[in-house]
Amino acid sequence: MCGICGTLHFDPAYQVQESEVKRMAHPIIHRGPDDEGYYLNNNIGLGFRRLSIIDLHTGHQPLTNEDGTIWIIFNGEIYNFKELRKDLEAKGHRFKTHTDTETIVHLYEEYGTECVKKLRGMFGFAIWDDRHKKLFCARDRFGIKPFFYYIDGSRFLFGSEIKNILQADDVSREIDINVMDYYLTYGYTPIDETIYKKIKKLEPAHTLEIKAGGEPVIKRYWDINFEPDDSITEDEWCELIENKLKEAIEMRMVSDVPLGAFLSGGIDSSSVVALMSQFSEQPIKTFSIGFKEAAFNELPYARDVAAMYKTDHHEKIVEPESIELLPKLVSAYDEPFADSSAIPTYYVSKFAREYVTVVLSGDGGDELFAGYDHYPMAHNIQKYNMLPDAISKNVFGALHRAIPAKVKGKGITYYLSRPKDSVSAYISKFHQTEREKLYKPNIWDAIKNNPSESYKEEILRAGSSKDLIFQMQELDMRTWLVDDILTKVDRVSMQNSLEARVPILDHEFAELSFKIPTKYKLRGKSTKYILKKAMRKYLPDSILFHKKQGFGVPLKLWFKSDLNDYMNDRLMSKNSPLYEFLEPTYVKKIIHDHQTGMRDFNFKIWTLLFLDEWLNQQKKS
Secondary structure (H helix, E strand, C coil), rough: EEEEEEECCCCCCCCCCCHHHHHHHHHHHCECCCCCEEEEEEEEEEEEECCCCCCCCCCCEEEEECCEEEEEEEEEEECHHHHHHHHHHCCCCCCCCCHHHHHHHHHHHHHHHHHHHHHHEEEEEEHHHHHHHCEEEEEEECCCCCCCCEECCCCEEECCCCHHHHHHCCCCCCHHHHHHHHHHCCCCCCCCCCCCCCCEECCCCCEEEECCCCCEEEEEEECCCCCCCCCCCCHHHHHHHHHHHHHHHCCCCCCCCCCEECCCCCCCHHHHHHHHHHHHHCCCEEEEECCCCCHHHHHHHHHHCCCCCCEEEEEECCCCHHHHHHHHHHHCCCCCCCCCCCHHHHHHHHHHHCCCCEEEEHHHHCHHHCCHHHHHHHHHHHHCCCCHHHHHHHHHHHHHHHCCCCCCCCHHHHHHCCCCCCCCHHHHHCCCCHHHHHHHHHHHHHHHHCHHHHHHHHHHCCCCCCCCCHHHHHHHHHHHHHHHHHHHHHHHHHHHHEEEEEECEEEEEEEHHCCCCCCCCCCCCEECCHHHHHHHCCCCCCCCCCCCCCCCHHHHCCCCCHHHHHHHHHHCCCCCHHHHCEEHHHHHHHHHHHCCCCCCCCHHHEEEEEEEHHHHHHHCC
């Protein structure tokens, strides 16, 4: 696991200096505290920071092929590299190291840009092909590892984090107001864009090729396709799930450094720990974070799993004072990011790093097996709302406007007033009618014809299935999973020099899940039905069927007590940079309604606090 960055100048006479690339690499020492390396060749410069995981002594990068014509910098892990290496050696390729990185070099020599299709793992990498004077870049299928890039008239810049690119001279920091609207709608930025107009993300399952002076050629090499197979029985699905997940987990337990697991007490992380225990003679090291507030504390469930599998268990409690972490989180994410569970994720990563260098996590189970509450919610709304969209809009829209904010049911009337293909509305922070009041008039006028909801609705319309639950799963995998869940874990785990592996998102396991019919995923109000059944031989019902808590933070309570003054000092200040874009009176209304108990607006308040701190840091940079 590492951090990468680089620059390709379009003027072939330009000589990249090591100081340029070192300056880009310096801010991501946390991604690679063990080693650094650079490749300079006229107008191309590659930079690398290493966190040593496999082949500790010969895994230095940038790494080259036999004749020095292919150079790679690689961030990630390839879990099938030993099998690939055997095939490549049989074809005559000679290896100098025992790393997965060198396998990619020889795969590229053998298969060109098609090499990515053979990789099973998580990755972001860049290959300089000196023979053809081109840069070839790729990102893994689900976007577990990040890849950012920037193009202007003279150069192409890239890096594992935005801060790599911002270190280069004369990089535009212009804010994209449409991306800010997306952030306020969903709490994160879109799949291929960032808050900076000129800095982009390479999408998951995509490659990028560029030559000096040319336009980048971006291609998709893998996709999400739902093809339910009704010929397989329920019991057969359970066996297939168990065997493929075991395989994915065993592959991810290969490491030359200490390894453990995050354990929340939910079904996904508990399943990972249970199956890890099948492959280890030593107790698995497990790490959990909890809260004093019982409604948010899953530590008792985590302890039950730890006791069942006799893990070497470690846990800590997160306190309200954790809000002091906000500036560090803003710096870690580089752009607005409103998932407050970044707080416990940061602390559990920091805690785990005291004992291990690699952890396995349970991320991905909710997306692959329809585990979120909004799946049955959307299913019921569409099932019971038989009115045409035009009538629903008028009837339920009028109800929504008439119902006072403190009355239960106001939220559901908004969802019922939306078009039936607008399921993205179920997972918004600020919905469209709220944002119209939140923005200053000139800002709203600039974005109102392109509201953020339309982005997700276009993804829904282009989806691979007409099945509602499949549609929502696909939408979540293409947006929420990559831009919230995986982004959250990558940034704060790597901030603490900890590698997080995600076995549930093994692409072969995911492809298996795409074939499972909806009736086996969502049964009535029961989510993840088939996964729970598959894991019943490993986990008790108390783990499989307790009410889903997620990795939430008790902000609702904190903002009314310990953090009340902090919230008011930040958001009620006339000097807040928020008010260049937002109406102070509406922000104050949000705070008032939360404090008086009319509504639970803790997610909205955290979204505004994070944006306020990000804008403050922009002023200072």
